[in-house]
Amino acid sequence: MRGSLGFRFFIVGVLTVLMVIPLMLASEVINSRKNYSRDAVREVGREWGGEQVLSGPMLVLPVSEEVTRVISEPVIDEESGAQQLDANGNPVTRPLSRLERVTRDPIRLLPGRYDVTMRTETEMRYRGIFNVPVYRAAVGMDFDFPVEAAETALVGQEEIDWAGARLVVNLTSNAALRGVATLTGDGAEIAIEPIASGGYLGGIEAAITDVRAIDGYRLDLGLNGAQYLQIVPVGRNTAVTIESDWPHPSFTGGFLPDGSTITDAGFEATWTIPHLARTLPQVSREDFTEAMRSNMAFGVDFYEPNDFYQKAYRAAKYGILFIALTFLTVLLIDRNTTRPAHPVQYVLIGLAQTVFVLLMVAYAEQIGFTAAYALSSGATILLITLFGWVGLKLGSRTPVLGAMLLVVYAVLYFILKSADYALIAGSTLAFLALAATMWLTRNEDWYGPGEPGARLFRREAKPVPTAPPQAPGSPAP
Structure with a gap:
């Protein structure tokens, strides 16, 4: 990736967007663990009460109410004891009123x-x-x-x-x-x-x-x-x-x-x-x-307030911002070098920051959120910093990358611990990063020498016509 700085920005932007895929997979793992935890809580709670x-x-x-009901009572012949029949052979009945108590x-x-x-x-x-x-x-x-x-x-x-x-x-x-x-x-x-x-x-x-x-x-x-x-x-x-x-x-x-x-x-x-x-x-x-x-x-x-599954899920959501800031830092550090970072190296850095989220969840289940965050973020910062020194050959510029990672993960910890201030912290960090990038690249030649894009967007200066040289002694035109 040895093109102009503008071309490198474009490639890094594409790589940043692609990093959403592993972050989504990490989020699914977190949701799976959270559902498993909820099932355990629900099962124990049901057994307890x-x-x-x-x-x-x-x-x-x-x-209840006492009501009068009219019923039909068969007429019984006193001599035979059988029910009387009319001329057509139908049973003979007579109305009878009866008091009954019914339930309301x-x-x-x-x-x-x-x-x-x-x-x-x-x-x-x-x-x-x-x-x-x-x-x-x-x-x-x-x-x-x-x-x-x-x-x-x-x-x-x-x-x-x-x-x-x-x-x-x-x-x-x-x-x-x-x-x-x-x-x-x-x-x-x-x-x-x-x-x-x-x-x-x-x-x-x-x-x-x-x-x-x-x-x-x-x-x-x-x-x-x-x-x-x-x-x-x-x-x-x-x-x-x-x-x-x-x-x-x-x-x-x-x-x-x-x-x-x-x-x-x-x-x-x-x-x-x-x-x-x-x-x-x-x-x-x-x-x-x-x-x-x-x-x-x-x-x-x-309930357990702001449990570590919620924190890890929010870390995954903010992950794309911190991956973008890391990519941007690497790009700005090595923008003037003859051997800039390769796209594969950017992908490795992004994957390391994605794995950080999984590490945090895995260790938080065992040792608690704060200790797990310190361990996981420290390991991730150390890994990426060493990679910048050994793999990216940043040399004396490596501490800049390490300092930026310390700031990023410190802000992320603040975001995860204080849900009410997560948006203001994240948006402020993004704004400051964008402002710093605009300032540091204010004098950059984004097209670079010989770039085809320069002929499309730059207007070439038209030559100023000059009068032909006059012979000595000739009258002025």
Whole structure:
């Protein structure tokens, strides 16, 4: 590649674009490892208890109505005991009114006051080389029911079977329940049983025979979980407090906390949600459980912030920028030499920087991100610098290449550690590199001597006509 500097720029640009291919392959490897990690997290989390969403309590009140039904009763001959027949031989019947009690859709009553406190303790579980954060939660619920409002949902002659009332609390899975599980009404313990629904949704229920005589309830649950913990604001006035020793909470769901305190020792967050903020009727004949859980649940995610797979994937995305900067540095360093770098040498440099991303992921799975980045970037910088000295014969200009690589990988580390400032750091570095290139090449002859392109884009100067020499003594024209 001994042509003009412009021709070399063109070739290096093409090589830079081609380096997208190995970077894409590296990104696929990273995604594959990330999916493998997610599968491990999901499997361990499911075995521990899984993602927990609590909905309820809800008071389910059976409703029945006494109706009069008219039925046809066959007329029996008293002497023969057989059914009488008319002249045409058809059975003779007579209408008969009968009172029957039929079951109607139950009334579902949500709490008036609903105060919840959740305290979680996290720990790490391991599956192979992967760390999975799981938690143990102690949930306390204080609530009451405005039972007088239930009768507003009655129609006609319907009546509530107060003795058949059931209190229902839904969970994602009953397998998550561990330790304490007690329900009290005005201080008296009430027996609870698992919901035998046979469906995907678990939970507990309790028979409340004297629901109108109980002013307040207390439910305490101990449960295991992983990834996230959420609750549905079923109360007319809902107040929720979540405390945990997890230092990296991500608040999510239908409502964000009113306030939170996050430290290295954990976090505390509080929510206060009035009934006007939730689109749920206090009293209903329909079951809104699925809609509540899907649209209104809120809580916290227990996640690893900015994990090294995310960092490695972003490094691959920014890789083309840093490969281009390295190529540009090599090109500018040896632009005036008689033995410039060969395209194969540029490809080798680009492949070394692509392998850096894979090295970083492989070692990060074993020793953590920071140590893996230091090891991988140091090895890559040393390799390319030595290659510049031995392979490219840069001589005394080799430290320039090494210094540029140090700056590039220092900026890349800053980008990966600070996701919020990644764009400004990357774009600023690209702008400064472009500005430096424009300054260093301001006096370059891009066509070079004898280049065909010069005749196409340069306008040749036209000769100025001169008058023929005059003989001595001749008159001027």
